[in-house]
Amino acid sequence: MKKLYFLYGLAFLICNTLYAQNKNIRFEHLTSDLGLSQNSVKSIVQDVQGYMWFGTLDGLNRFDGHEIKIYRNSPNNPNSVSDNNITALFIDKRGNMWVGTSDKGISIYNPKSDNFTGYRHVKENPLSIASDQINCFYEDSYGNLWIGTSNGICLYDYENDSFSSFARNALVPNGLSDNFITSFAEDKNKTLWVGTNFGIHRYDRKNELFRSYKFEFHDADSAFNPLKINTLYADSHGTVWVGSPSGLSRIENNKISQIFTTHNSAIPGNEITAIFESDPGSLWIGTSFGLTNFNVAKAEFINYAHNQADLSSLSSDEVTSIYRDRSNVLWFGTSLGGVNHINKTSSSIELYRQKPFEQNTLASNKIRSIFVDSKNRIWIGSVDAGISIWNPETKSYTYLKHDPSDENTLPGDHIRCIREDSEGVFWIATDGNGLSAYNEKKKKFTNFSAEEKNPFGLRSDKIWNIYIDKNDNIWLATFGGGVSYLEKRNKDLGVFRTYRSRKTTENSLSNDFVTSVFIQSDGTLWVGTFGGGLNRFIQEGEVFEAYTYNIDDVSSISDDRVYSIFEDSEKNLWIGTKGGLNLYNPDKDNFTRFGVENGFPNNVIMAILEDGHKNLWITTNNGISKFDKKEKIVLRNYGTDDGLQNNEFLVGSYFQQKNGKMYFGGISGYNAFFPDSIKINEVPPKLVINEFKLFNETVVPGPDSPLKQHISQTRKIVLEYYENSFSFDFVALHFSQPSKNKYSYMLENFDKDWIMTNAKRRFATYTNLSPGTYKFMVTGCNSDGVWNEEGIAIEIIILAPWYETWWFRIAAAAALFLAAFSWYKSRVLRIERQKRLLEVQVKERTAEVEKQKQQIELQRDNLEVQNQRIELQNDSIRSSINYAKNIQNAILPTKQTIESVFDSFTIYRPKDIVSGDFIWFNAKYNDEEIPTYYAAAVDCTGHGVPGAFMSLIGSRLLNEIVNEIGVHSPDDILERLDEKIIEALKQQQSENNDGMDVCLCAIQKIDNDNVRVLYAGAKRPLFLFRSNLNELQTVDADRRSIGGTSLKRKKGLKFKLNELTLSHNDRLYLTSDGVIDQNSLDRQRFGTKRFLESVKESVNLDMEFQQKYINDALNNYMDKAEQRDDITVFGIKININKI
Template sequence: MLKWLLPIVLLCGIFQGGVAQKRSRLQHISVEEGLSQNTVNTIFQDSRGYMWFGTQNGLNRYDASNFLVFKHSPEDSTSIASSDIYAMHEDRRGTLWIGTRAGLSKYNRDLDRFLNLEDDAQNEFAMRPVWCMAGAATDDDLWLGASGGLFQFNTVTQKFRHFKINDSLQNANSIRAICRDRSGKLWVCPTIGKVRVFDKATSSFMDVNAAVAHHMHDVTSIMEDSEGFIWMAREDGSLLKYNPGEGTLQELNALKGKYPIRVITEDHEGRIWIGTDKGGVFLLNQDSNCFIGLPDKQENGTNVVLSFFNDAKGDMWLGTYHGGAYLFDKIDTTFNHFSPYPEVKHANESNSVLAVFTEGKEVWLGTDGGGLVRRRDGLVTYFRNEPGKNSLAGNTVLSISKDKAGLLYLGTYADGLSVFDRTTNKFTTYNQTNGLNDNSVWTVFHDGDHVWIGTNRGGLNLFNKKTKRFRYFTNTLKDKSSISSNTIRCIYKDSRSKLWVGTVSGLNVLNEKDSTFSSFFHREGNTISDANVLCIYEDSRRNVWFGTHGGGINRYNYRTNEFERWQEKDGLAGNIVYGILEDGQGNLWVSTDKGISKFDIERKEFKNFDTKSGLESSQFNTGAYFKQSDGRMYFGNIEGVTFFYPHNIRQNAFVPPIVFTDFYLFNKPVSVGENSPLTAAIDETHEIVLDHSQSVFSIRFAALNFTHADKNQFEYQLEPFDKEWIRTNNTHTATYTNLDPGTYTFKVKGSNNDGVWNETFRTLTIVIRPPYWSTWWFRMLVVGMLAMALYVAYRRKISQIKKQKELLASLVAVRTAEIEEKNNLLLETEKQNAQLMNQKLNDELSSRSKELTNYTLLIIQKNRLLDELKGKLKEFIRHPGSSNLRDFRQLVQMISLNFSSEKEWRDFDENFNRLHEGFSDKLRTRFPDLTGNDIKLCTLYRIGIPTRDIAEAMGISQTSVKMARYRLRKKLQLLPDEDIQVFLQNIE
């Protein structure tokens, strides 16, 4: 029992004496979030996972993001009986019953409507209001505590039976609380009088126990715990614990006379929760009978508690008077917080913690203007600068560290370094007057007898504790081996004896042999992600980590001399990293400007915590981090210091149910109705049929995880339209427009705030009907109608044609005879004309052919004459003396008169092409490689001149003609069996 109480004890009183208490971070739901009214009389969670809140003005169903509100409407008989709700119960069939001021209502999930029921035997002892109800999974009886007494209602037959406690007094029958124990007994608490037990066998009320009955009066709430004890809360603040087996009663009076108790309950872990009037919530330690108050008591908020409910996840809901509803998530209570000053009233007070150091039971805090703070055994001591006294050098303390002698080294913002001897309570200050080269000390690191001091403008100072002398390492622009900047933020010596120095402009490693530095800057590639380094840490695996101002965290790889980076885009809470610590499982805890991140190095996964997760502030401070020897971690922030044990920070393992909550057409919600696509509530629907005109629809869904529900996530897909799952960050609606007609399947799955997914997705079938003109039946109807119309037209046309055929038959016969006679005459005339035309063409062709032949023969004759002349010339040449000049002149005249071959060939070619329609030009176009002699040879072959005559016509031997024909056949690309004359005659 003490194990679960420890965090609560820490919440309530561990930091007394000037230290603010830790709040339990209740998650609040009120009218601002959509609740219909802030007075919550009753809370219930149904079997689907929805939370229900009964208020004085409406019944609310909550899906972790939205409320569905039901109120009574006099014009609507299907609305709930009254808007004033007092009790709820779900029977073994999953039906939800609601007790209202106007009686009992049954909720119809399919239609989102109500059936209101009343006792038929109405009398002065009316069944209204219904204050409370009790049922069991073993039968169909629902027991109602009403203003007129006890009512037994059968949920199947829907019949009532009425039982009165007092026949004469109406108020004595009004039952404010009821309990059905494990044996089936009914414990009834009337408004006036003592607790009674109802005997169903005799239908009568009995005293609990004569010996203790006089204590059991004015009971406001009653319950049976997991061990079978009956607990009763009284109006005077006392709590009664009754043992049915022994018949003994224990009275707990810690709250008696202080706060009336309105409601009690037991959570899943056996803790007793007590809701009081103006005293808030108390938890009972049954081992010590100690009442421990929940710190979040607020005026008109959680100070008046009317209802409790322990949900499926194990968290407790609180319903309050005028304050709305609150969720107490036990995971959120594991972060503890304290502030140095309960209230900051003066300029020399500050809760912003810039440095943390712990040892044993002592916690030392350096504040931003509030001096040095020590907490030990619940007592707080403040150390401030007091001029003229041996005191702290300055009130803004940037760093705290301890040397081997136990001295505390305190770096201040503008007043140098103070060394505090805790045994003498004396301070020794080092500043620019006695050796320190800059009074702004940001960080201190102890290295044996030496102290490394990082300043804001003076670079790195090395202090020798024995000689009390300082050595300085500063940036020199001309010396690249000097430290990269004089503004130091962190110093760390790793297990490999490398001294790392983080500055605002580069990360440095000291080479102790020659006092030079190697520097890392932010450049392209696997370098450090930002040159402004705020913290350095080495984990148990000897990995060295660096937190930067804007570049997230970096891990240095000694083997490759490269850096691996993680930033916001990888899941880190914020890119400005102030501190890094490692827990016992090897996880890193990183403080940032946006909360704390837990980094699982093996999985490379982050889990982030902010104010909604229980942190007092998400804005942490540079260098303000420390890990205690027992594993507790401290991180300083602008509101104080957050401390916790990492193993107590648990993940929310609850797998949330996924539900459909709304359906929209054209961004308007669709209700269940006869002319609606919804015939049942959307969460009860498996298929929705839409017309093609309903082209814009939306589906709203929710994951019923109520812990930081704003971090729930979803994935959805509409098959076959969406090819992949679509991830959303807390977006609860999927919208689709202008889908083609067809059948689609919408699937959705969700996760809780810690990324635990419910992989069993919900599905909804969407059928989009095509327009009637695109349906098969409409097309078949159109085809049929067209066929019928065509058939009718065809029959009508056939009839007309038949009549016309008979009418025209006689005319056709007459006209046919006339036409045949004229056709015969025309054919005879055309035949004669054709014969005349053919004869004319043949005569012309014959004439032209004869003419060409004559040209050819003339050429041949002249060639023969040429040969004869050549012979005479040869004779003249051989016997020049035998001939006279007259013979030679005659020979010349004969040549001039009878021989001009070029002219003859031109005439021949012109006439040939006229007759043969440009044969030579066509031949040249088709076979551009042909020479002039090739063209001549082709013309002669086309008209059938024999080889001997061709040789004479061209003035060459027959052998040359054969060789020329061989070359010509190759140019014309003739096959061996192709006749050249036939080929040339066929050329068009």
């Protein structure tokens, strides 16, 4: 510790602090566009449950990583937050959340009831809060809660629920000099420091007084006088840092020992607004002119500012608050820029990009090559701007670019590769301008280019890769010119030897488009080509053996387009291709393939490096993957959320220093990191059940509610027997890439296994559960796969109905027994009385009965014969109809077919066994393989068997018209269907007037946001819902049927084509007239109006639940009325991601 403080002191003696290379950090933003109530965030905390809270100028916000809940003052609700202007948030050691406001006192959040209780200043009560303007809260090491207000300091008494106050008093010498309290901090000696608008004060615990403190200045400008204190902060060593409008300083041994301002340091602004220590010796300083990360030991600042050209930069330069949550995510509140946050992974992965309008920056963001030279300088080759050279000693860039007017210059600005030989000469490969040898000492470029007439020159100016062997010979991968070899002795002469592909020469190079050259540790030369696979050079005979892709051989190389070759520490050879990663097996002379099935985000492998733990780090077209060679699986994929320049990396753009640091370049800059610095976030998430719904309606606590407190605080729910369909919403409160959090849930006594889900589906729904006791359990993991092993659980008891309870069953059984016994006794007495009378009557009628017996038996036998014949006929008819039903069902599209393209539902209710209605679904691909999807609801004349036959004819004709004849426009399809029906039923030679009404749509994707819908209708309109307008619309059909003797056809009236443009989540509804014309018991039609009302009331439900809602609405309306016609409703939801 002494040594550390010595280093601190040494750093403070430096007059000017250091600049560091400004590595970009990817800031993620949370603004009003994403649901934040307002964009000026004054305070941030995380509560005991794990929610993040943000106090703004207009409302309090609770964030779960996906959704924001806003709390605002409601004048009619005394339990709402007291004011919308939130100035301070604080979680005390008891877990209470204190909310300070600008002029309405304090509110304390009650998580059980999800509301607030408050404290206000009462002039007549000296034990009330001193002022309604709350500036800050602080809890010291003794458990005292201090509150800074605009009228002094308050100390909260937990036991008596009251406040004692400290204010400026002219009679107290050297007391508080100002009542406007801005901040508190406690140093290593447990001294409490207080910041005000007029100086710093210390708390005298013995006399319970605050004393104004006059500083002695040490190693600082004595003219500096931090009167107005914006913030105080005590770091992990107990040192108190002071932020004021005059800059940053610190209190050391009761002295101001150092002052940092814009005049003597790299701090971005003097107005210090927030201070936070993320790691020992690493301070984050918020100013009115940006954010800075201050390395105390090195006295080094790294500044971050808003950049309009960089969407991942700080959203606003005025930083108002800094906070770190339990998952080690750093949060920054800003003025007018909302909340910014970064996670540990993104801060460990360095990101470097060109900064517009700055001189000391990268020349381009398109990074094609990276190299670290013998002087530890980083050479960054670009696609379009030459080379940028970063010197870590001078903290500056120098540049090498092509100058057409200067012969001593780079030959071109597209740099493919950079290497340094043993003499310090840099070899630079360009794409299209040949090779350059740069002697830095002499500032001289020696350029080599392809010459057709020079047999010893390069064969192509496109050079993709350079390999310098142990003898300092140069090997070049040229694209189109094969492999060129320059011996050390011929470097000055430029005499190249070239190996090329020759059709006339056996065992020559398989392809001249060479992408990579690599010499293995055993001296084997490997050559990767684009289209010709991998080649091994055999020195005896100077021939090549080619390894190419074979579709019938899984042990062949996975693709003939080779991008990279790498040998790991165990002498294994790895080949990256456009079709996956390959491991060469020398014993079998074949390959083992790895790809997306092993966890890679895609199969395009750009670069391969190895860390000290023998894991491979691989760039792809979709991020970076960390690959476990032993387990043969990807451990983790990293993307832009982790701080990558882009998910797309470039071929050849990688390098690894001897200290293990890796560099990868892509289309938006480059990344650098030490693999060991990228740690797994070992903090498991906290789980919260944040919403409970019955029949899709959110349940709130109340006297008549099954919830007596908020669902997040509930561990047992008792429901009535009819409350047996419910759902739970849950969330894992871990904010390091919450979109990658995963979940597992189970309803004990119902689910057989745990159900896995992701962050997009954070709910579980159960319907029609039987009475009984259940337990809903859910657990989750963070983005690194660290699970919360305990999870969270709620017991659910569904009570049995009263008629199924044990007491009712006993009472009912007893009553039934008594009634049966009474009936039995009375029956016995009545029978005995009647018995005597009947004996007489029996004798008299016996003779007559015997006479009639023979006649009755004869008639019975005749009836039995007739009944058997009728029953046989009925069985035959029923079998025929059921077979017809199977045939009809076979022509209907399956749910899986439709659901592969659209979210959908179908209400299909035949009046009889078979139906005259049917739905039709088809897909037709054009020459460019772009599909058009056809959907129709068809209502044929009649129902039952006649209608079923018509539906078979209609379905067959629709398939013939679209698939065989090739008619694609819905209006033309209806015209041809009309002609075919008339022809099939021979209606021109008869009076047959059968036909069908049709609602037909053709749906085709336009782009990633919209689809085109073409609609034509024969007496059946199209109903559609536009989600962006929250509006139902009706597109009318033509008043003309298919088939029959239509007067409108005779008049030459054609079907009209309607063209519509729909977006994601819009819905279509195709119906027959059965649902519209269905009667109630009082013979009133369900009607279009009621149908559309049921659609609109359920339009926000999933399609499955909307189907149930519309069905229930129709059933409730019908009551016990007979179904009068076949009913069909075909609902389609546009899902852009499926089409």
